[in-house]
Amino acid sequence: MIAPNIASRIHTGFAITVAVLLAIGGLVWIWGISPAPFWAAATALMLAVATVESLRALLRHRAGVDLLALLTMAGAIALEQYLAGAVIAFMFASGRSLEEYASGRARRELSALLERSPRVAHLCDDSGVKDVATGAVTVGDRLLVKPGEAVPVDGLLLSGAAQLDESVVTGESQPRQCTRGEQLLSGTINAGGPLELQALKTEAESTYAGIVQMVEEAQAGKAAFTRLADRYALLFIPAALTVAGVAWLYSGDPVRALAVLVVATPCPLILAAPVAMISAISRAARRGILIKNGDALEQLADVENMLFDKTGTLTTGRAQLVSIETKPPFLPEELLRLAVSLDQVSQHSTAQSLVIEAQRRNLETSLPQQVQEEPGEGLRGQVEGHELVVGSLNLVLEGKEPDSWARDRLQQMAMRGLSGVFVGIDGHLAGVLLLADQIRLETPRALRELHRAGIRRTVMLSGDRQDVAETVALSLGFDSVLAERSPADKVAAVETECRRASTAMVGDGINDAPALAAADVGIAMGARGASASAEAADVVLLVDRLDRLPEGLLIARRGRHIALQSVLVGMGLSGVAMLFAAFGFLPPVAGALLQEAIDVAVILNALRALQPLPEHLAGSTLPAEVADQLRRQHDELQPILDRIEATAHALDTSSPAESRDKLRSLAILIRDQLLPHEREDEEKLYPMLADKMHGFDPLGAMSHTHREIFRLARRFEQLTAELVDEGPNEFQRRELRGLLLSLVAIVRLHFAQEEELYFTLSDTQ
DSSP states (O other): OOOHHHHHHHHHHHHHHHHHHHHHHHHHHHTTOOOHHHHHHHHHHHHHHHHHHHHHHHHTTOOOTTHHHHHHHHHHHHTTOHHHHHHHHHHHHHHHHHHHHHHHHHTHHHHHHHHTOOOEEEEEETTEEEEEEGGGOOTTOEEEEOTTOBOOSOEEEOSSEEEEEOHHHHOOOSOEEEETTOEEOTTOEEOSSOEEEEEOSOTTTSHHHHHHHHHHHHHHSOOHHHHHHHHHHHHHHHHHHHHHHHHHHHHOOHHHHHHHHHHHOOHIIIIIHHHHHHHHHHHHHHTTEEEOSHHHHHHHHHOOEEEEEIIIIIEEEEEEEEEEEEOTTOOHHHHHHHHHHHHTTOOOHHHHHHHHHHHHTTOOOOOOEEEEEETTTEEEEEETTEEEEEEOHHHHHTTOOOOHHHHHHHHHHHHHTOEEEEEEETTEEEEEEEEEEEEOTTHHHHHHHHHHTTOOEEEEEOSSOHHHHHHHHHHHTOSEEEOSOOHHHHHHHHHHHHHHSOEEEEEOSGGGHHHHHHSSEEEEEOTTOOOHHHHHOSEEEOSSOTTHHHHHHHHHHHHHHHHHHHHHHHHHHHHHHHHHHHTTSSOHHHHHHHHHHHHHHHHHHHGGGGSOOOOOSOSSOBOHHHHHHHHHHHHHHHHHHHHHHHHHHHTTTSOHHHHHHHHHHHHHHIIIIIHHHHHHIIIIIHHHHHTTSOSSSTTHHHHHHHHHHHHHHHHHHHHHHTOOTTOOOHHHHHHHHHHHHHHHHHHHHHHHHHHHHHHHHBTTO
16 A cells, blocks of 8 residues: 555656646647647546556445546547547646645644654663663663653653643643652653653553554545445446436537536545545544544444443543541541551552542651552551551451441442442551542533434443442433443443444443444543553544543534535536536536536535534633632542541440530531632632623522532531530431531532533633
8 A cells, every 4th residue: 555645746746747748738739739649648647547546446346436537538539639638637637636635634633643653762770861762661660751752651650740741642732730650641742841750561552552553543544435435426427427428419529428527527526525534533633532444433423322331431440539437536637648658659559549639638648667568458567656457358357357337338338339448557447448430520511512412312331230320320311321231241232222223332441342342333432541442442532531522423423524515516516517518518628627626626625624613612711720729629628528427427436525526626627618618619719600601690500509508507507506515415416417418418519510610611621
């Protein structure tokens, strides 16, 4: 297969050669010399090219949309219409050159990914820093990445902080701030100072290598709309030959038949459809959506149903701390601080999630001593003179039977679909850190956008228990949920949906690969590197955000619409011109010039697929730094919510005096820290956000939630003030517990709603 740049040069060379022969013929004609040899040579050259291309198409069992061009140039030579033949040859050659130029422009975004592939890594060892080929890097190597350079392989950030430009890989325009312990993707650009990382993968296994492979597949794939062009050619070519034959039969002039064939040359089929499809693929790539070929783009445009795997697709795929349960006398913040002090030496993903959470809460950690890791179970070590165990309940209890407190927590974890990290201090079970795979901020909005874009049915697939999966599905607004499904069950579900309508499957992870392959369109969340799912998929989201999916769907549908529009309009104009030529109003030379004008028009129309989609957000957006600051404020208030929840659960086990002191202390904390934040949001933030949104009082419902938070907090303060010195009685315990749990639930929900709003309005979109 000829490389695109070489093919472009060849077609440009043909166009220049034909133009030179055409010009020389014109000059010698002015001097009174016969121009026939020069014009005939130009026609014969492109006749040979058209013959070769038509034979190749026939060998691939395609109709060969160059067939009419071949017949036209052959007819011009046979009828000694050399000028018309030379003009047709020039139009054919220049059209080919124009197609290659347009295709090259459309491929630009895909080619940019290939050109930025990291080739050199700076290896740090005992002898200093030396340059090695990226392919020579092994797992565990310590690497230096200089400012402005690409990260050579996927690695763990060893420096305290880094700023990464991920636009080439993910399409994100804003640099991302990373902290020590985060994983960096290969191909991203170091936008800050020098950084160090530890290689987690080799070059072949890293993110960028997988992207390059998928891009090469995308460039090698033939646009499916070319097949559609061939199908149109099966109808158009016989119709054109029929009109030409009838014109010849009734007029007795074969030149009329030639004129009909000249304007019937199906350049809109040959040029416009592939250019529009490649342009759409290029536009999607610029937004971090890799559509592997035109066939995938056309199928994506037809999708009506979408199935989603839950873990890693609808959720972040990373455990996040949602609650801290402690046994007296341990406090939630202290338990987390000690646990993270031990976990910071572990590379386990859960341990790293807890470390990041502690950093967000600005907790001061200590260096652990005598750390021992139990594979698959957890860690042991000494922290600040305490014997600490962090991991499974079995590891903490050392084989002993769990008490009622531990059994209650295990039941709570099972009912809520949570995982837990148990913490033991000095031989006693001190508490548990409850973790959950959090719903992506953009997931609810992405699902709403998909329905607005025309998706009729959304289904969530999950291996979770039915009750847990149904809770998630209902909160997100899915039309249906299929829980407790194995990989084989997911394949069966996809096949069932495919029989109903054109279906896409969206997944992340190796276990999703069979389902992705079974769907009409497989869509993989591929931001974390090349995997079996990305290889099995037709579409890969290079940016780890689900809201790019509706955008990709709209790009595909617009690309197909523009391609079809270009084909039909171009063929319609050619059809009208054929009638004029059949009645003798359009000679061959004029027809060739008219056909070239039609070609240019439809190709320019096809290039519209390169343009960005219309903005769906308000014109004025929320600066990214403001949105980040607002989310950080929520992070700073999370310990208060943990304390509210822990106090509510501890009312049954604490003495009345202890409960009294905890409740009064909590009332002060709520009054001095939580409520001022909510008042500031209501009085200052919401008026600013309302100006960026449409409609009357767009934040009215959010303000109502504020009022409910104020009411619950006020009621709690009143009940706490009524407590006698002996502490709460049984009735007061029940009332206070219900009040606190209601308060923490509504505040957590309110935070989630606000963060989704900040994300939607943020200019990082």
